[in-house]
Amino acid sequence: MSLLEVSGLTKRFGGLLAVGGLDLSLAEGEMLGLIGPNGAGKTTVFNLLSGFLRPDGGEIRFGGRNVVGLKPHEICRLGMARTFQIVRPFPRLSVLDNVKVAALARHPAMARALEAARAVVDRVGLGPRVTDLAGSLTLADRKRLELARALATEPSLLLLDEVMAGLNATEIDAMVRQVAAINQGGISVLLIEHNMRAVMSLSHRIIVLSFGEKISSGTPREVAADRRVIEAYLGEEYVHPPQA
Amino acid sequence: MKLLALLAVAVLVALPFVVGSYVVTVLIFIFFYAYLGQAWNIVGGYAGQLSAGHAAFVGIGGYAAALLSAHAGLSPWIGMWIGGALAALLGAVIGYLGFRFGLRGFYFVLLTVAFAEICRVVALNVDAVGGALGLYITFTGNPRQFQFQDNRAYYYVALVLMLASTALVRSIERHRFGAYLTAIRQDEGACEALGVDTLRVKMRAMILSSFLTGVGGTFYAFYLFSLQPNAVFGIPLSVEIIIRPIVGGAGTVMGPILGSFILSPLAEISRTYFAQGGWNGAHLIVYGLLLIAVVLFLPQGAYPALLRLARRRP
Numbered sequence: 001m002s003l004l005e006v007s008g009l010t011k012r013f014g015g016l017l018a019v020g021g022l023d024l025s026l027a028e029g030e031m032l033g034l035i036g037p038n039g040a041g042k043t044t045v046f047n048l049l050s051g052f053l054r055p056d057g058g059e060i061r062f063g064g065r066n067v068v069g070l071k072p073h074e075i076c077r078l079g080m081a082r083t084f085q086i087v088r089p090f091p092r093l094s095v096l097d098n099v100k101v102a103a104l105a106r107h108p109a110m111a112r113a114l115e116a117a118r119a120v121v122d123r124v125g126l127g128p129r130v131t132d133l134a135g136s137l138t139l140a141d142r143k144r145l146e147l148a149r150a151l152a153t154e155p156s157l158l159l160l161d162e163v164m165a166g167l168n169a170t171e172i173d174a175m176v177r178q179v180a181a182i183n184q185g186g187i188s189v190l191l192i193e194h195n196m197r198a199v200m201s202l203s204h205r206i207i208v209l210s211f212g213e214k215i216s217s218g219t220p221r222e223v224a225a226d227r228r229v230i231e232a233y234l235g236e237e238y239v240h241p242p243q244a
Numbered sequence: 245m246k247l248l249a250l251l252a253v254a255v256l257v258a259l260p261f262v263v264g265s266y267v268v269t270v271l272i273f274i275f276f277y278a279y280l281g282q283a284w285n286i287v288g289g290y291a292g293q294l295s296a297g298h299a300a301f302v303g304i305g306g307y308a309a310a311l312l313s314a315h316a317g318l319s320p321w322i323g324m325w326i327g328g329a330l331a332a333l334l335g336a337v338i339g340y341l342g343f344r345f346g347l348r349g350f351y352f353v354l355l356t357v358a359f360a361e362i363c364r365v366v367a368l369n370v371d372a373v374g375g376a377l378g379l380y381i382t383f384t385g386n387p388r389q390f391q392f393q394d395n396r397a398y399y400y401v402a403l404v405l406m407l408a409s410t411a412l413v414r415s416i417e418r419h420r421f422g423a424y425l426t427a428i429r430q431d432e433g434a435c436e437a438l439g440v441d442t443l444r445v446k447m448r449a450m451i452l453s454s455f456l457t458g459v460g461g462t463f464y465a466f467y468l469f470s471l472q473p474n475a476v477f478g479i480p481l482s483v484e485i486i487i488r489p490i491v492g493g494a495g496t497v498m499g500p501i502l503g504s505f506i507l508s509p510l511a512e513i514s515r516t517y518f519a520q521g522g523w524n525g526a527h528l529i530v531y532g533l534l535l536i537a538v539v540l541f542l543p544q545g546a547y548p549a550l551l552r553l554a555r556r557r558p
Contacts, residue, residue, distance in 0.1 A: 050437065072436035081437070088434040090427050101427045104420045105439030113420070153439050 003028045003157055003188050004049075004080075009058035011044055011212075018044045020212040021058070026157070031179075031189045033203030033220070035196075037233055040209040042192045043085055046159050049190075050082040051075040062157070077105060081155035083146040085162045085192070091135030095126055098134050098145055102152035117152055124148045124178060140171040147178070157188045164195040172198055200224065208232065256403055260396040268399050274508040275402035276463060281488040281500030282409040283456035287449040288486060289494035290413075290422065292429030293342070294349070297356030299481035300363045301331035301454045305461025306471050307367065310379050313389065320390035324462035331458020332451045334359070339450030343443050357479065364477035378472040381465060390466040398467050405463065406501065409456060414497045425449055429495065457485075487531070491538050493545025502547050510534065 004026040011019040019041045026032045034042050047053040049060060051072040060067050067075050076082075090098050099117035100110075107113040121130050124144045129137060134145055143163050150158055160179065164172050176198050183189050183202075193199035199206065200220040208216040208223055210232040216223050223229055260268050280302065287293050305327030312318040312326060338359050342352045368376050385393045392398055416422040424445045427435050432442050465471050475481065492503025514527035542549050 052433070052436075071441075072433075073439050073441045076437060076439035084434070084437070088431050088437075090430040090434065092430060093426065097423070101423055101435070101440070102438040104423060108420055110419060110423070149434075149438055 002026060003030075003063060004190070005059075005061040006049070007059050009045070009048060009060065010056050011041075011048055011053060012056050017212050019048065019055075022209070022212070022214055024207060024214075026188060026190060028156075029183075029186065029188055031183045031191060031202055031204050033199040033206035034190060034192045034209065035194070035199055035206060035223075036209035036215075039211075040232075041212040042209055043161060044212075045209070046082055046161050046190075046192065049075075050080060050159060076153055076155075079154070079156040080159065081150040081153045081157070082159035083150050083161050083163060085165070087139075087142045087146045089134035089137070089142055089145050089149075091133065093134055094131050095134055095137070095145055095148075096121060096130045099148050099152045102149040106152075106154045120148045120152045124151070125174070139166050140168075143167065143175065144178075151182065151187075155187060157190065158182065159190045159192075161192045162194060164193055164198050176202060253407065257400075260399050265395055268395050270509065270512050272395070272399050272402045272467070273512075274504045275399075275406040276460065276467075277484060277488055277508060278501045278504035279402065279405040279409050280457060280460050280485045281492070281504060282406070282413055283453050283460065284485050285413060285453075285489045285494060285500050286416065286425070286456075287339075287446075287453040289489050289496070289499065290416070290425035290429065291446055291449045292495070293446060293450070294353050294486075295338075295356040295450075295453070296353045296479075296482050296486060297338070297358070297360030298454075298457050298485045299477050299479070300334060300356075300360035301457035302461040302464055302481060302485075303360075303363055303367065303471070303473070303477040304331045304334055305458030306465035306476055307373055307379065307461070308458075309390075309462040310381055310465045310471055311373060313381070314379070319388055320462050320466050321388070324390075324459050327461050328455045328458040331461065332455035334363075335450045335454025336447065338454075339447050343446045343450075357482070360477055360479070360482060364473050367473035367477055374471070374473075376473065378470055379465075381469045383469060390462065398463075401463065405460065410497060410501060417497060421445065421448065426495065487535065489545075491534070491545060493547030493549075496545065496547045499545050499547045502550070503545070506546060507531075507534070 002025040006022060006024040009019055009022040022045065034045065036042055044053065048055050051067070051070050051074065055068060062078060062080055065078070067078065090101065096117055099121055100113050103113040103117040107116050121127060124147055126141060126144050126148060129141055134142070137145060147163060163179070164175055167175060172195060179189065179202055191199060191203060203220055205218065206220050206223045207214055208229050215228045215232055216226040259271065284295065284298050288295050305324065308327035308330050309320045309323035312323040313320050338356060342355050347355055367373055373379065383391060385391050424435065424440050427440065428442055428445060435442050464476065488503035488507055489500040490503065491507055492501065493499030510530065511527055514530045518524065518526035538545070
C-alpha cells in the first residue's frame, strides 16, 4: 500500500495555475524525487501536502487518511515532516533547543525530549555545535539543523525542500550520504532538489513538474532521457538542434 | 545563584522592619508592577504577542472584586479569583480574535488597545459601576476585606504576588509550554511544521496572563481604595505594565523584577525632584529617554546584559 496518495491536486494563485491536477503516489520506504524548472510548483506541492496551503481541488491521502484541511501541526503529528527551502531555525535558541522543540511533539517530558534531541543532533553531525546559537551557524550547518528538527518529530515521511542548495561539493556529498542513510533507516522521502547529481543518485523514482503539471515520471535514467524533460529545462532547440 | 535568590528574598522579608514607611510604599509599587509585568511577560515577552491593553484586565479584576464586595458582601479574597476569571474571559476573546485571524505586530497592539479603550468608555458611562466618578472603597481596616491598618501587610501581599508569579514563570520556562512560547516568538510557521499547535499555545498564554493580571486588579483596588476608569483602564497603565519587563528583559524570568527595580525608583525620584522644581510631568520625559536608551543599547533588556557581564567576569 502506498504511504502517500495524491490525486488531482490543484492550486491556483489568482489566474495562475500553480499546480494542475497532480497525481502522485509514494510507496512505503520509497525515495521519490520531485524536480522541475524554477516556478514549476514544487514548493507549492510541499505547502499543500504539509497543510500550509489549502488545495483548490484534489485529494491527499497519507497513511490511508485524507489530510486535506488539517493544520500543519496536525499533519506533522500524523508523521509527515517537512523542511523549508529557506531554512527557518529559531535563531536565538541553541542547536539543541531548536531540535528540542521538535522532539517535544513526541516526548512531552522535557528530560526525555532533550535526550531524543541530543541523539538526533549527533546523528546529523551537529554534535560539536550543540550549544551554539542557531543564528551563528554556517549555511551547511543550518541545513543540517533543518533536517535534524524534521527528524526529531519522528516522521514516517520526510519532505525535503532543496537541502543541497547553497552547499559546496563536499557538503553535498555528506548530505547525500545523510539522506540515503535516513531512507535506509526506514523513513520514506519526497525530495525536491535542483542538484541533478544528488537527485539522480538518491531517488528510486522521479516526477518532473513543469508549469504545475507532471510532464514525466519514471526511474532517474528514464526521466533523464525523456525529451519533454530536456525541453522543459533547456528549451526546444536542444531537443532538435538547429542545423548549422 | 540559588543562594543569591534566597538571600535576596530574606532581605526583602526583613526590610519593612528596618526602613521607613515611605520606602515600604515605594517597594509595594515595585513588587506590584513587577507582578503585573511578570503576568504580561508570559504572553508579551515569552510568546512575543505585544498586548498593549493589559490595563483592561487590571480594571476588570478590580471592578469585579470591588463591586462584588460592595453589593454582594463578597470578600475580595474570593472576589479576586472571580475578577481573574472575568479578565481571563476577556483575554480569551481578545486572544481568539487576534490569533485566529492572524493579527500580528501593530495590528495586535491596536486590537488590545481598542479593547482596553472600550472597557474604559463603558466604565465611564455606566452609572451602575460608578460612571465617571469611579468607585470608592470605604476603609474598614478589616483583613477579611483585603484591608490592613499596617502598610506592611500590603507589602507582604505584594511580595508574595511577585515571588509566586516569578516561580510560576520559572516553572513554565522549564516545561514544554515555555519552550513552545519561546519558539513561537521566533518563528510561528516553523513551529507549526514541528507539530506545535500555535493557536492553542498562544491562547493558553493569553488566558493565563490575563487571569493573573485580573487577580492583580483586586490588589490595585483595595490598596488604593479607588477605581477611576481613566486610570485603571487607560493607556498609561498599560504602558507602565509593559515598560518594566521590556527594560528588564522581555521573555526572561528576572526581567520584570529587574525592570521594576530600575524604573519604579527612577519614576519616584524624578517625580519628586521635578515636582519640587515646578516641572510637573518632566519625569515622563526621563522615562521616554530611558526607553530610547534601552532600545538603542540594550535591545534585549537589562537582565541578558547583566548575565553577559557576570559570565565575562573570571
